[in-house]
Amino acid sequence: MTPSFTPARLAVTMPKLSRYGGAEAFAWRLSEALAARGHHVDFICARCDGEPPEGVNPVVLGRFGGFRFIKVLWFAYASEKARRKGAYDLVFGMGKTVHQDILRIGGGPQSKFWELSQHAWPKGFARSFKMLRRRCAPANWAIHCLDKARMRKTPRIVAVSHLVREWIVEAHPHLNSNDIDIIYNRPDLSRFSPIGEQGRIRLRAASGIKDGQIVIATAATNFALKGIRHLIAMLALLPEKYVLHVAGGRKPDKYIRQAKALGVDHRVRFLGRVDDMPAFYRAADIFILATFYDACSNAVLEAMACGCRALSSRLNGSAYFLPEKWIFPDPADVPAMAKLVQRVAKEERPGPLEWPQDVVSGLEPYIEMIEDSISR
Numbered sequence: 001m002t003p004s005f006t007p008a009r010l011a012v013t014m015p016k017l018s019r020y021g022g023a024e025a026f027a028w029r030l031s032e033a034l035a036a037r038g039h040h041v042d043f044i045c046a047r048c049d050g051e052p053p054e055g056v057n058p059v060v061l062g063r064f065g066g067f068r069f070i071k072v073l074w075f076a077y078a079s080e081k082a083r084r085k086g087a088y089d090l091v092f093g094m095g096k097t098v099h100q101d102i103l104r105i106g107g108g109p110q111s112k113f114w115e116l117s118q119h120a121w122p123k124g125f126a127r128s129f130k131m132l133r134r135r136c137a138p139a140n141w142a143i144h145c146l147d148k149a150r151m152r153k154t155p156r157i158v159a160v161s162h163l164v165r166e167w168i169v170e171a172h173p174h175l176n177s178n179d180i181d182i183i184y185n186r187p188d189l190s191r192f193s194p195i196g197e198q199g200r201i202r203l204r205a206a207s208g209i210k211d212g213q214i215v216i217a218t219a220a221t222n223f224a225l226k227g228i229r230h231l232i233a234m235l236a237l238l239p240e241k242y243v244l245h246v247a248g249g250r251k252p253d254k255y256i257r258q259a260k261a262l263g264v265d266h267r268v269r270f271l272g273r274v275d276d277m278p279a280f281y282r283a284a285d286i287f288i289l290a291t292f293y294d295a296c297s298n299a300v301l302e303a304m305a306c307g308c309r310a311l312s313s314r315l316n317g318s319a320y321f322l323p324e325k326w327i328f329p330d331p332a333d334v335p336a337m338a339k340l341v342q343r344v345a346k347e348e349r350p351g352p353l354e355w356p357q358d359v360v361s362g363l364e365p366y367i368e369m370i371e372d373s374i375s376r
Contacts, residue, residue, distance in 0.1 A: 007038040008089035008374045013079050013097050017058055018049040022298050023106045026185070027094050031056045033363055034370070044082045046075050059086075069139035072096060076146055089374050092366075093154070096146045101373060103154040104183075104366075107295045108167035110144050116315060119332060120224045120292040151175065156373070158183055158366070161296040161317025181369070185318070186361040187301045187353075194307030194352055195282050207283050212241055214345050217284035217308070219247040219277075219299040227290030227313070227331040228255050234290075236262040237338040242345075243267045245284065247274040281306035286344055290331035291316050305353040309344050311337075321356075 012031045018024040027043075035041045035055030048058040059082050064074040079097050093100030107113070114134060121127040134140055151157070151172045158181045159165040169177045195203070209215055216235070220226035228246060232255060235244050244267060246252070252270040259265040274280050277299075281287060287303035288311040296317035304310040304321070312319040313331040328340055355361070 007040060008371075009040045009042075009086065010034055010370070011042045011044050011059075011083060011086055011088045011091045012094065013044040013083070013091060013100065014094040015046045015075055016049060017043050017045040017047070017052055020049070022185075023094060026106075028053055030092070030363055030366055033367060037367070037371075042082075042086055042088070044079050044086075046071070067138070069137070069142045072139055072142045072146070090370060092370060093150070096143055096150070098146060098149045098153055100150070100154055102156045102158065102369065103150060104158045104160070105164055105168060105295075106160050108164050108293070109147060109171035110140065111171050112167040113293055117225055117293045120227065120229075148172070156181070156369075158369075160185060162320060163315075163317040164295045182360065183365045184320075184359055184361040185296055185298055185301065186355060187298065187305045189305055189353060189355065192278055192281070192302045192305035192353075194349075200282055203279055203283050207279075209243075209283060214242045214286070215245055215284045216242060216341060217245045217247070217280060217287045217303070218289060219274075219280075219287075220249050223249050223252065223255060225292055226294075227292060228252075229258060230290050230332055230334050230337070231288065232259050232262065232264065232268060233334045234338045234341070235259075235264045235267060237335065238341065240267070242341070243269070245269045245271060245280070247271050247277070247280050277302060278306055281308045284308050286311060286341060288337070288341065289313065289316055290337065292331055294318075301353075304350065307349050307351065309347060309350065311340060311344060 012027055014027045016024055017028065019028050031041050031043050032053030035053060041056045042059045043052060043056050044059045046061050046063050048060050052058045061075065061078040061082065063071055065071050075095065076097055080099060083091055083099060091100040093103045118127055118131055121130050159168060161184060162182060165177060165180050165182055168180060169175050218226065218231060220228055231244055235242060246269065256265060259268045281303040287308045289297055289300050291297065291313050292315055294316035300310050300312050300316065300318045301321060310322060311326045312322055314327055314329050319327050326344065328337060
């Protein structure tokens with residue numbers, strides 16, 4: 001893709017400029033790619049973690065207020081001031097900001113999130129108390145109001161999956177489904193790819209995996225939302241040779257206590273932040289995402305690209321790419337998940353991922369969309 005236009009003044013808005021995190025990494029790469037094409041790119045953010053991409057100018061607004069709702073409103077207000085001051089040719093929004101020319105929705109509406117995610121908590125007091133706290137939190141109402149406003153004022157909206165588009169239209173009936181673009185995330189297939197069997201044997205040995213063990217892997221920041229409680233319960237229904245490795249997240253103490261109570265604590269590893277995710281996927285036998293809400297999990301696609309059998313609940317946008325037999329409807333149905341894992345463990349490992357050419361995905365469609373909007 002070679003430039004055939006006058007470089008423009010662009011802004012990307014997101015609370016944090018960072019390479020860590022799915023949405024943050026995407027914003028980082030997009031701003032880097034736009035700058036490499038000769039555009040003047042400002043990254044409007046509350047904070048900048050580490051060095052910005054080459055050619056990208058961070059406009060750091062700082063954090064204001066001791067409460068989350070104040071921080072949310074402050075970023076919306078301060079980024080709007082920066083937008084007006086910058087006199088940009090185009091603004092690409094990825095945060096809770098009201099005015100932008102193109103808005104990428106990396107997660108569904110808050111109302112849909114509340115509806116689906118509540119099932120991640122046990123019925124009774126735990127779930128009721130969680131929902132009460134959410135509905136009483138001023139920050140959540142601030143986000144809800146900003147979401148309604150930006151959906152009415154943004155000329156062009158992009159969803160990261162068909163599932164997210166369904167959620168958006170359900171929550172905002174004034175929108176037409178056909179007017180919302182869909183551009184999927186695409187894993188870096190040069191980084192996420194299978195390795196030979198001998199390399200995999202060495203990798204498993206270096207990771208302390210015993211001969212004959214079947215490694216079930218998952219990745220989670222929010223343990224409750226990604227069904228870690230249910231996966232540990234599932235492990236108790238599986239033979240001793242099945243083990244569970246969890247990448248990401250913080251404070252797994254209560255899940256360790258659950259594993260101990262079920263007598264499977266010696267079969268569960270909480271690894272914390274994993275820097276070499278390709279190795280994590282390659283060492284695993286099965287990757288499973290028992291999520292109650294996921295716009296489009298990168299982890300499922302990355303695992304599949306590394307030659308790992310990848311299972312997911314239907315409440316995940318990237319399940320769109322999985323064979324139907326690897327998708328389960330209810331992440332709380334522990335016996336059904338246990339049966340599926342045992343069945344899939346007998347299947348052959350998949351080969352290299354062949355990305356479907358008829359699916360719009362990756363950075364290029366965004367760059368084309370931005371430059372087409374500028375030219376018009």
